[in-house]
Amino acid sequence: MENSSKTHIRYREAERRMKKIKGFYTHAMVYFFVNIFIIGAKALDLDPGEKYWEWDLLKLPLLWGVGLAAHGLSIFLPTMILGSDWEEKKIKELMDKNKY
Known part of the structure; x- marks a missing residue:
């Protein structure tokens, strides 16, 4: 019974x-397609002699890119630094510590 419970917890x-x-990958795809659309729309709307690469065009991808990077780091960095089973070890340690 206990093994089944542990398997269920690990599955969850x-x-x-x-x-x-999956949320991060969705975020990355939306980032990519929205920015391609914006850059493409700017290219089609460009007047002769107008600068293409201006701050107004670059600030959205750059600032949103920082948010996307933070999102990715929050998902992938803990397992890279602490290891994949760190949470399980820490939970077991805290449960053992709080035994009466």
């Missing part, structure tokens, strides 16, 4: 992590 944790990763 994996499912939660998968949803976070």
